[in-house]
Every structure is written in structure tokens, then in C-alpha cells.
Amino acid sequence: MTSLGLFALLLCLSSLFGIVNRRTLRLPTTIGILVIALFVSFVLMGVDALTPGHDLQALPRAVLRQADLPGNLLEGALSFLLFAGALQVDLDQLMARMGAVLFLALLGTLLAVGLFGGAMYGVFLLLGLKVSPLWCVVLGAILAPTDPVSVVGMLRRLGLPGPMQAVFAGESLFNDGVGVVVFGVAMMLATQTGTTQTGVAQVGAGGFGLWEAARAFGIEAVGGGVLGFVSGWVALRCALLVEDAHLELLVSLSLATGTFSLANALGLSGPIAVVVAGLWLGSSAAR
Numbered sequence: 001m002t003s004l005g006l007f008a009l010l011l012c013l014s015s016l017f018g019i020v021n022r023r024t025l026r027l028p029t030t031i032g033i034l035v036i037a038l039f040v041s042f043v044l045m046g047v048d049a050l051t052p053g054h055d056l057q058a059l060p061r062a063v064l065r066q067a068d069l070p071g072n073l074l075e076g077a078l079s080f081l082l083f084a085g086a087l088q089v090d091l092d093q094l095m096a097r098m099g100a101v102l103f104l105a106l107l108g109t110l111l112a113v114g115l116f117g118g119a120m121y122g123v124f125l126l127l128g129l130k131v132s133p134l135w136c137v138v139l140g141a142i143l144a145p146t147d148p149v150s151v152v153g154m155l156r157r158l159g160l161p162g163p164m165q166a167v168f169a170g171e172s173l174f175n176d177g178v179g180v181v182v183f184g185v186a187m188m189l190a191t192q193t194g195t196t197q198t199g200v201a202q203v204g205a206g207g208f209g210l211w212e213a214a215r216a217f218g219i220e221a222v223g224g225g226v227l228g229f230v231s232g233w234v235a236l237r238c239a240l241l242v243e244d245a246h247l248e249l250l251v252s253l254s255l256a257t258g259t260f261s262l263a264n265a266l267g268l269s270g271p272i273a274v275v276v277a278g279l280w281l282g283s284s285a286a287r
Helices: 003-023 029-050 058-066 069-087 091-096 098-126 133-143 148-158 162-191 210-241 245-265 270-281
Strands: none
Touching: 003 029, 069 162, 069 245, 069 270, 091 098, 091 162, 091 270, 098 133, 098 162, 133 162, 162 210, 162 270, 210 245, 210 270, 245 270
């Protein structure tokens, strides 16, 4: 199956599950699609176990082997999801409360990573598994960030005051970027360090210590924000030069994909860059 065919299949299934959710469960769209997809998956696994002569999972396995899902999701879908979420945030309200947003996005995400990582380390100990704490931090970085699209949509449906919406929506957008940066740094630490016989990591054994990790975190996060600020400003100037919906759409798509790709090429945080760039186009100046 080609990449276009896989993309078309995912869109068709998402549309079908969305319609079923709207007619039956009436959950928020993203949550409803996820719940129905999990249900269908479990049903197929159950049917496959009851019919040993027919391998119903052969086709999905073959498709997934051909598709680079981690790369396509992290470097493709994530840029559009974060960009779409950033467009819906009121930049004026966000800037008025930027201190609270950054505090929650940075310290809140780091705290969540620590809590998830510590809890998983405790679970592994109870199970008798010797897992390095650094790998638990990697897992915590995967679990900590929230879904920005679901959060923004839910806040609009609840009708919360604008300032409160800006804080929650801004935090949910930026914590994805912080989570990706923490994940990358933790992966570097975990793969470049040695471990003792008890499974405790020896940080710095591979030449990448805590200071280098903090420095890499700062460069990725701050550099991504600066890149997104510059690219968003340039795209906004270009969009204001014309009054054509088609050209504005092309500028928006170019901004989302170009900013994310350039940030990755420069070793910066693509999620943070694309969020900052999207906030520019969602600002009152753009409207």
C-alpha cells in the first residue's frame, strides 16, 4: 500500500468512526474516534484468536511494516495538529498570561514526566524488572503531554472565559514541545550512558552529562521559539500582502511544514517552533 493509500484509509476510517460516535456515544470527536478504534481493534483480535485458520492481523502487520509511523506522525501529522490548535488561541489573551502558561508548560510538564517516570520505575521494581531510571524518564516524557486539539476544542464547547481558555490552551500546546524536547534529551542520556549491575544509570559515561542535557534542552526549546517567531512574522507579512483565500491557505501550509522541517534540520524543537508560528497567524493582526 502506498503512503497516499494508507492516508486515505486512515481518513475514511476516522470519518466512519466519527459518524458512529456522533450518532451513538456523543463523546468529543477525538476521544470518540479513539474509543471506537480501540473497540474495533479488540474485536478483530478476539475474532482472530477464535479463528486460527485465518490470520486477520496479517494485512495490518504488512501495512504497518511498510509505513514509518513514528516518523510520519512526529514529523508530519504533529506539525499540522499543533499548528491547527495554535490558530484557535487568542494571542492577546495568551500574551497577557504568558508567564503562567510558560510556568505550567515547563515546570508542569517536567513534574508530570518525573511523576510518570517514578511511578513506572516503582512498578518495574514490584515486577522484579531491572529497568534504568532514565528509560523510565523516556516513558514519562511519552505519557506526560496532553492532546492540544482535544483540549482546545473542549474549552470552546464549555464556554469558559477567554483568559482561562488562553491559559489552558497555551499550556496544552507548549507542553507537547517541551515533552518532545525532554524525550529527545532523555533518549540521548539513556543511550549514551552505562548501567551498573543493579540497573542504575551512570550519567556521563558516554560523554553526555547533565550539563550537556540541560544545554541541549535550552537550545532546542529557545531556538525553536525564536525560529517560530521569525517564520510566523514573515508568513504574516506575506499573507497581509494579498487578499486571496487560496494564497493564504498555501502560506499557512507552507508555514506549518516549512517551520517544522527547518527546525528539525537545525536541531531545534519543531513542535515549539510551529506553535509559535501558528500563534502569529491566529493573532488579531492576521484576522
